[in-house]
Amino acid sequence: MRVHVISDLEGVSGVVKGGQTHGGEPMFDEARKLYTEEINAAVRGAKAAGATEIVVMDCHGAGKEWSFNSLVPDLLDPDCEFVVQEDWTEYTAFLEEGCDAALLVGMHAKAGSRFGVMNHTVSGKDYFDLRFNGTSVGETGIHAALCGTWDCPVLLVTGDDVACAEGRELLGNSLTTVAVKTGLGSTSARQIPPLRARQMIEDGAKQALSDVTAVAPWDPGSPCEIVVEFKHTLAADRLRFRPGVERVDDRTISVTADTWWEAWKAFYF
Numbered sequence: 001m002r003v004h005v006i007s008d009l010e011g012v013s014g015v016v017k018g019g020q021t022h023g024g025e026p027m028f029d030e031a032r033k034l035y036t037e038e039i040n041a042a043v044r045g046a047k048a049a050g051a052t053e054i055v056v057m058d059c060h061g062a063g064k065e066w067s068f069n070s071l072v073p074d075l076l077d078p079d080c081e082f083v084v085q086e087d088w089t090e091y092t093a094f095l096e097e098g099c100d101a102a103l104l105v106g107m108h109a110k111a112g113s114r115f116g117v118m119n120h121t122v123s124g125k126d127y128f129d130l131r132f133n134g135t136s137v138g139e140t141g142i143h144a145a146l147c148g149t150w151d152c153p154v155l156l157v158t159g160d161d162v163a164c165a166e167g168r169e170l171l172g173n174s175l176t177t178v179a180v181k182t183g184l185g186s187t188s189a190r191q192i193p194p195l196r197a198r199q200m201i202e203d204g205a206k207q208a209l210s211d212v213t214a215v216a217p218w219d220p221g222s223p224c225e226i227v228v229e230f231k232h233t234l235a236a237d238r239l240r241f242r243p244g245v246e247r248v249d250d251r252t253i254s255v256t257a258d259t260w261w262e263a264w265k266a267f268y269f
């Protein structure tokens with residue numbers, strides 16, 4: 001069984017404040033260790049479920065050299081491999097080769113979720129809302145669509161309770177979720193300590209992988225229209241000469257293509 005662990009930092013137990021997620025800030029070093037140990041927990045669970053190949057893809061844009069490079073390499077479980085990418089959602093090789101399941105670890109809620117810890121979508125500065133064929137999504141939806149492009153289901157979401165609820169709303173109640181904290185606001189949470197959170201993630205990963213058919217791969221539909229409502233006009237201005245990008249209004253762009261992946265590639269990179 002081949003398992004993709006796709007991860008972010010904001011949804012990790014012990015991580016609540018923005019400064020913990022920015023490379024080079026004083027609390028970042030601790031946060032990346034907490035992050036790496038939650039990944040290891042998912043890897044242990046995947047192994048216990050019979051995974052034979054586990055590839056971890058860090059999707060946290062920490063800034064500078066830490067972007068998509070926030071894991072602490074020599075703390076990682078030796079039984080996984082890990083990818084460092086240049087651009088988010090760029091690495092698709094493992095999915096293209098054929099992947100049985102994806103586990104999303106450390107997720108945060110989408111932009112505008114009041115109780116979601118550090119809630120945002122793609123860019124907290126730029127994105128107000130993101131919609132795939134009319135469905136408002138956050139990063140869980142983006143990863144689900146990316147995995148679904150190559151028929152890979154998302155079976156597990158971990159993070160705060162708001163991110164978990166967002167995952168179930170999108171992918172259904174057969175999705176396994178592990179809430180390691182209860183969001184109280186953008187920079188506050190009631191948390192389960194990391195040692196217990198890791199055990200919960202390990203158990204959740206093992207249980208999620210016990211039935212890889214529990215959740216269907218997610219396809220937003222064909223053709224697929226992606227709408228990005230930005231917080232301001234500049235982000236939309238920057239796409240003004242991009243082929244296929246339509247300006248819907250001052251702050252909103254739209255791209256339509258046969259598939260989600262074609263539409264995503266047309267504006268995102």
Ligand SMILES: [Zn+2]
Pocket residue numbers: 008009010059060061
């Ligand atoms: Zn992140």
